[in-house]
Amino acid sequence: RTPLEFIQNTTSPLALLATGAMISGAGIRENAKAIGVLSVIKLLIMPAFVVLIGALAGISGTVYKTTLLEAATPVGVTNTTLAKQFGLDEQLSSAAVVVSTVLFIVTLSLILLVT
16 A cells, blocks of 8 residues: 555545534633543553553553553544433533544554554
8 A cells, every 4th residue: 555545545534523623613622621631541541551551460462552552542432422312511522532533643653653
């Protein structure tokens, strides 16, 4: 595969991401502190916890890398659906999904460099 094909494959996901950002733009500003805390926990603290436990337990290989990647994924879209279903802050949830997904580009790059 060529680099251009890799870029081409990101078009649809990036369009969805941009759409989500436009829809919840106001929620991002209103909930910046909460979204920042959620993003730090999900994208930095949880993977750091996996690294610590992996080092202490001597875990390596595919199991370790898969667990690390799972721990480092952004806030799930399912959270927005659940927030709506249970009458919680849907705007906060959708904004957290958008922000953590954008930040995941950076944290995933760092994880791939380290592992």
